[in-house]
Amino acid sequence: MSKQPDQQPSAKTANKKMWGGRFQQSTNELVEQFSESISFDARLYEHDIRGSIAHATMLAAVGVLTNEERDSIKSGLLNILADIQAGDFTWSTALEDVHMNIEARLTKDIGEAGKKLHTGRSRNDQVATDIRLYLRDRSDAQVELLNNLQTALLDLAEPEIETIMPGFTHLQVAQPISFAHHMLAWCEMLQRDKERVLSTRERINVMPLGSAALAGTSFPIDRSITCELLGFATPTRNSLDAVSDRDFAIEFASNGAILMMHLSRMCEEIILWMSEAYKFISIGDAYCTGSSIMPQKKNPDIAELVRGKCARVYGDLTTLLTLMKSQPLAYNRDNQEDKEPLFDVVDTLEIVLPVFTAMIPAIEVKRERMYQAALGGYATATDLAEYLVRKQIPFRDAHEIVGKVVNYAIENEQQLSDIALEKLQSFGPMIEQDVFAVLSLEGSIQSRDHFGGTAPKRVAEALRSMRESI
Numbered sequence: 001m002s003k004q005p006d007q008q009p010s011a012k013t014a015n016k017k018m019w020g021g022r023f024q025q026s027t028n029e030l031v032e033q034f035s036e037s038i039s040f041d042a043r044l045y046e047h048d049i050r051g052s053i054a055h056a057t058m059l060a061a062v063g064v065l066t067n068e069e070r071d072s073i074k075s076g077l078l079n080i081l082a083d084i085q086a087g088d089f090t091w092s093t094a095l096e097d098v099h100m101n102i103e104a105r106l107t108k109d110i111g112e113a114g115k116k117l118h119t120g121r122s123r124n125d126q127v128a129t130d131i132r133l134y135l136r137d138r139s140d141a142q143v144e145l146l147n148n149l150q151t152a153l154l155d156l157a158e159p160e161i162e163t164i165m166p167g168f169t170h171l172q173v174a175q176p177i178s179f180a181h182h183m184l185a186w187c188e189m190l191q192r193d194k195e196r197v198l199s200t201r202e203r204i205n206v207m208p209l210g211s212a213a214l215a216g217t218s219f220p221i222d223r224s225i226t227c228e229l230l231g232f233a234t235p236t237r238n239s240l241d242a243v244s245d246r247d248f249a250i251e252f253a254s255n256g257a258i259l260m261m262h263l264s265r266m267c268e269e270i271i272l273w274m275s276e277a278y279k280f281i282s283i284g285d286a287y288c289t290g291s292s293i294m295p296q297k298k299n300p301d302i303a304e305l306v307r308g309k310c311a312r313v314y315g316d317l318t319t320l321l322t323l324m325k326s327q328p329l330a331y332n333r334d335n336q337e338d339k340e341p342l343f344d345v346v347d348t349l350e351i352v353l354p355v356f357t358a359m360i361p362a363i364e365v366k367r368e369r370m371y372q373a374a375l376g377g378y379a380t381a382t383d384l385a386e387y388l389v390r391k392q393i394p395f396r397d398a399h400e401i402v403g404k405v406v407n408y409a410i411e412n413e414q415q416l417s418d419i420a421l422e423k424l425q426s427f428g429p430m431i432e433q434d435v436f437a438v439l440s441l442e443g444s445i446q447s448r449d450h451f452g453g454t455a456p457k458r459v460a461e462a463l464r465s466m467r468e469s470i
């Protein structure tokens, strides 16, 4: 079929692309809409500009650009940065993505030197570098947010070291614990979340720039210069891998998913504790909402929403994993799809963490209710069994004896500590007056006096060391 230039505007006259040299026809409008990423990758502008300035600086250092060209590129890019920050930059869909929008504007502003910026570089190593710079910043922000949340939890825990609540297994009353011990359990989960963020940050902090499209470049680049200018620990070792893999982004999202899973568990407990059935805590009005029909309602919506937001982060992680699956080396355009789920993880965490943290001081601990709840459910039965073991009864036999005592208590609607000594002795003749110290809630938690246990002294130590580690 012969070309019909009259019916199709030539690429030279309409809609000229930066990559359009070999193209005879302009891009189909639907294709342009379909393939643009500027509507979501514009947020990478700052990191894109930083990367470009470092690249130009390096090119001048190795003699590929003159110092004048470097200076002109640098000041041009800084002007663009200021314009974007001031809201004075018009993004164009026809220019596809953040990289080409900025480069096109640079050339418009400074002329010839702008056209040389892309020497020895491709959008493939450029975008991989941008995302890594971006995620490195977001990792640092996340560590800060996690520190704030842990501090809020420690502040809530500190006055409650001696506050006794029922500890649960299977959501059934199991053994008495210190409320602060429970808060410290949450802090431990968050501590690991933070360690994961920091560990992933090490793998993020590696520089793809210099890998160019996939095979590296024939220019005499010095990657150690760009690496140092951008604060990367080291350049990537393989150009194919560097432009193609997004495992670091998947890791970032995976850490986010695990963190959200932890927050959803905390929220579940907060929601239960605030219910009429538990009444372990109340939450200040500022962090609850009402019902449009039931005037009496005060709902823990913040906790419910945080629990719900966990779902979308799982979704984002699944999207990224699926996106990367089966991609052959090296860069494929599929990877443009990494940004929206990744940004969604960032945005979700960066609103969830501050809101959840702000809610913590609004929690009021209902000490008396927790204490009463711990009294029910025979929470010190294990203490009684352990008491018998100290009286030389083998643990299995002790378990059996205490089971019968509990049965008696249930039938007679008594607490274990209310049963008369003579009655207890009818189950186990070795039981003496000193048993009552063991049957009390206070005695129970005091006795768990080892590293990691719930004895108030140990909890106070754990709280101190957690504070120091933040």
Ligand code: ARG
Pocket: 037, 041, 097, 123, 124, 127, 333, 335, 336, 337
């Ligand atoms: N917008 C693209 C992305 O996010 C930039 C890289 C495009 N590279 C290419 N060869 N088309 O992945």
